[in-house]
Amino acid sequence: MEIVKTENLxxxxxxxxxxxxxxxxxxxxxxxxxxxxxxxxxxILGHNGSxxxxxxxxxxxxxxxxxxxxxxxxxxxxxxxxxxTVRNTAGMVFQNPDNQIIGQIVEEDVGFGPExxxxxxxxxxxxxxxxxxxxxxxxxxxxSPNRLSxxxxxxxxxxxxxxxxxxxxxxxxxxxxxxxxxxxxVIDAVRGLNDVEKITxxxxxxxxxxxxxxxxxxxxxxxxIEMEGTPRExxxxxxxxxxxxxxxxQVTEIAYELKKRGLPIPAGxxxxxxxxxxxxxxx
Amino acid sequence: xxxxxxxxxxxxxxxxxMESRALNDINLKINDGEFLxLIGHTGSxxxxxxxxxxxxLLPTSGEVYFNGADISDxxxxxKDLRGKVGLVxxxxxxxxxxxxxxxxxxxxxxxxxxxxxxxxxxxFSALKQVGIEDEYFxxSPFDLSxxxxxxxxxxxxxxxxxxxxxxxxxxxxxxxxxRDEILGMLSNxxxxxxxxxxxxxxxxxxxxxxxxxxxxxxxxxxxxxxxPAEVFKFSKELENMGLCAPEVTRALKKLKEEGFNVDxxxxxxxxxxxxxxxxxxx
Numbered sequence: 001m002e003i004v005k006t007e008n009l010x011x012x013x014x015x016x017x018x019x020x021x022x023x024x025x026x027x028x029x030x031x032x033x034x035x036x037x038x039x040x041x042x043x044i045l046g047h048n049g050s051x052x053x054x055x056x057x058x059x060x061x062x063x064x065x066x067x068x069x070x071x072x073x074x075x076x077x078x079x080x081x082x083x084x085t086v087r088n089t090a091g092m093v094f095q096n097p098d099n100q101i102i103g104q105i106v107e108e109d110v111g112f113g114p115e116x117x118x119x120x121x122x123x124x125x126x127x128x129x130x131x132x133x134x135x136x137x138x139x140x141x142x143x144s145p146n147r148l149s150x151x152x153x154x155x156x157x158x159x160x161x162x163x164x165x166x167x168x169x170x171x172x173x174x175x176x177x178x179x180x181x182x183x184x185x186v187i188d189a190v191r192g193l194n195d196v197e198k199i200t201x202x203x204x205x206x207x208x209x210x211x212x213x214x215x216x217x218x219x220x221x222x223x224x225i226e227m228e229g230t231p232r233e234x235x236x237x238x239x240x241x242x243x244x245x246x247x248x249x250q251v252t253e254i255a256y257e258l259k260k261r262g263l264p265i266p267a268g269x270x271x272x273x274x275x276x277x278x279x280x281x282x283x
Numbered sequence: 284x285x286x287x288x289x290x291x292x293x294x295x296x297x298x299x300x301m302e303s304r305a306l307n308d309i310n311l312k313i314n315d316g317e318f319l320x321l322i323g324h325t326g327s328x329x330x331x332x333x334x335x336x337x338x339x340l341l342p343t344s345g346e347v348y349f350n351g352a353d354i355s356d357x358x359x360x361x362k363d364l365r366g367k368v369g370l371v372x373x374x375x376x377x378x379x380x381x382x383x384x385x386x387x388x389x390x391x392x393x394x395x396x397x398x399x400x401x402x403x404x405x406x407f408s409a410l411k412q413v414g415i416e417d418e419y420f421x422x423s424p425f426d427l428s429x430x431x432x433x434x435x436x437x438x439x440x441x442x443x444x445x446x447x448x449x450x451x452x453x454x455x456x457x458x459x460x461x462r463d464e465i466l467g468m469l470s471n472x473x474x475x476x477x478x479x480x481x482x483x484x485x486x487x488x489x490x491x492x493x494x495x496x497x498x499x500x501x502x503x504x505x506x507x508x509x510x511p512a513e514v515f516k517f518s519k520e521l522e523n524m525g526l527c528a529p530e531v532t533r534a535l536k537k538l539k540e541e542g543f544n545v546d547x548x549x550x551x552x553x554x555x556x557x558x559x560x561x562x563x564x565x
Contacts, residue, residue, distance in 0.1 A: 179526070254559065263563060276541055
């Protein structure tokens with residue numbers, strides 16, 4: 001069964017003036033139908049305003065479809081009886097770590113989610129320990145979150161979601177505010193969740209090098225899914241991505257330019273090692 | 284314009300248990316019309332350094348000179364300095380507050396005591412320079428897209444006609460085309476106004492492409508101060524500091540190890556493609 005499924009999902013933001021008259025309607029998500037299988041690593045790309053975040057907010061019932069349906073683990077998100085189950089199944093991590101940490105010490109913050117769910121005290125502690133270990137932050141469990149770096153804070157946020165034992169985690173630009181090492185820490189933690197814990201990952205990002213390891217990529221434009229495929233298939237279409245205000249990793253672009261100049265390099269080179277191997281064969 | 288930092292150190296909360304040294308013996312000269320990239324991991328002291336440039340912080344020891352005058356001098360007008368060194372904070376669009384775009388950009392110049400007419404002229408030219416069209420002038424800034432809002436916020440600082448423009452991660456959260464637009468715009472502003480630009484960034488690819496000179500900070504000290512090509516030669520050292528060289532440079536290094544005769548000092552895709560092409564005689 002699909003962990004996440006949307007059918008003809010459309011969402012409209014309605015702008016109103018002071019007297020509640022409708023001033024205009026913006027269709028942020030336009031007739032989107034996607035299926036995500038349990039355990040997949042999905043990346044969503046798209047320029048600012050393409051509808052990525054609006055789509056993401058439907059996956060754990062922060063927003064509800066204007067038209068169409070979203071199912072999370074088979075449950076219709078529109079059905080209010082399902083609300084808490086849906087939110088416990090699909091957790092969410094946002095861009096700014098400072099907006100999502102509330103505890104005075106790390107372990108307290110991570111325990112907040114399960115505590116709210118009514119998990120027994122003993123099990124809360126077990127979950128806190130386990131989650132912090134998974135993201136590599138266990139040794140900081142007694143620290144104050146405001147003494148941590150951005151990458152560490154973001155990993156604490158992920159642990160907080162993880163402690164709720166979700167089947168799926170949606171991350172909305174989790175690395176936008178981080179330095180290179182912080183980005184790597186977060187992406188490594190996310191890949192670990194997917195590889196080892198088999199948690200479904202839906203990652204929204206503007207950093208093309210972070211999606212190289214995804215199973216499937218969706219590219220959004222004007223609220224709909226414009227492209228879909230493996231990272232290699234997507235990154236083979238360099239010109240199309242540029243039209244959509246996106247780009248490709250630097251090695252992919254180098255390979256593309258060299259191919260245009262006549263070197264027999266396969267399309268969609270994703271890593272430094274692949275470029276090296278491809279060029280060796282050209283010698 | 285000249286800006287010199289001479290043996291600048293800064294200590295937060297001196298004499299308390301919270302005491303921490305954020306800057307350690309910084310020596311730096313910012314030249315006229317230079318595009319300077321400032322990199323370093325979170326907590327390396329970049330923001331503390333930047334706040335010394337317009338006198339928001341004063342050095343605990345050492346001096347900061349602007350056009351020969353010590354900014355710590357009681358006679359020195361730091362209010363004027365803030366007009367001459369414009370600081371664009373991270374997510375500057377959060378600081379927009381006026382009812383319409385044009386008034387928001389006028390706020391700084393009017394506050395500085397300029398006439399309404401002069402302020403409006405400056406606002407007009409600043410908005411044009413950041414690429415905001417007339418049709419948006421009388422809209423609420425909150426109805427604009429993220430990238431547009433950010434450009435309006437930058438225009439607000441430009442309208443002060445600064446001699447040095449300092450930007451803290453101006454491209455955070457923007458899509459790739461939006462990043463290029465903002466950085467290309469900064470390049471043009473530098474050319475047209477002749478002001479110096481200090482760009483604080485976590486994107487090695489961006490500073491490699493746009494900066495003439497890169498300052499690398501670690502633990503409150505300047506570790507490297509050189510051209511991008513020279514700085515990114517030290518990829519191992521950069522990695523130990525939580526940074527990295529651009530992907531192009533790392534790829535070329537790997538190719539060199541594998542016996543390709545490539546120039547490993549290339550820091551952007553254009554040059555990278557050229558040097559590999561040369562290897563293959565194409």
